[in-house]
Amino acid sequence: MHRSPWRVSLHGGHSGAYCDHATGTLAEVVQAAQEAGYHTFGLSEHVPRAEARFLYAKERELGWGVDHLHALFEAYDAEARRLVAACPAGFHLLRGFEAEVVPDDRWLELMQGLRARFQPDFVVGSVHHVAEHIIDGPAEDFEAALQACGGLEGLVVAYYTRLAEMIEAFRPEVVGHLDLIRKNGHRYGDVDTPAAREAAGAAIEAAARTGAILDLNVAGLRKGLPHPYPAPWLVQAAHAAGVGFCFGDDSHGPQDVGAGIDAGRRYLLGLGVEAVSVLTRDPAGAVVRRVASLREEGEA
Ligand SMILES: [Zn+2]
């Protein structure tokens, strides 16, 4: 099978074995990635949340606790290592995780501890919480975040400010869904006010300074959003600042794997981005960063 060097996802590969809101086994997800024609597929399972107050409703219903989340993550890491070692020639698998920024007072030491212990090939740095309230989940949580920040503009600015801090302090290889605040925020008003744009600009500058790759996250397309994350103006601003993009299918089961990547490619090309910045493996198996043209051979 021909595997285009640009066909890389660095965010996704969640599976039902280790995540309450995903389906399938990790082996099935990786099989789907091979069949979808990926050149390189990055696994970024959610890190275990450190305190019971951050468990999701469904996890509580299942009777899960913090210890169980940790056991699941260890099992994920072991299975990911096995699958990396079993990869066929020409297809590359990267073992990573998606970090969190809770609790407010010690997320950084927790994330650095996980990185030191599991030695992942890469990490995705994401902000899913502001003032310790989840911002991409149920409306009641989003509204608690709104209240904590004194309204929508305050929340959007706080989101991007936390994102910039996370990028500078944790230095993830990949920044997850740059404008995730849009997901719920757009229902409450304008998430692109001048103050919001300034704060988003600071997050882009942090990515430029640290060399982070931005996740061109196509999960929104599956959920009927008009465009992937980030929005067009953010893609253009980041591109102008010299920041690279890589696709993320944010797959939560075999059925999601590869979905939206071709639309994501057209989206980037339409905004003047001709190449992606990918992580992959060299022949010796070491993780390397490369620039891959989005144009297929013979395509103008
Ligand atoms: Zn998830």
Ligand SMILES: [Zn+2]
């Ligand atoms: Zn995420």
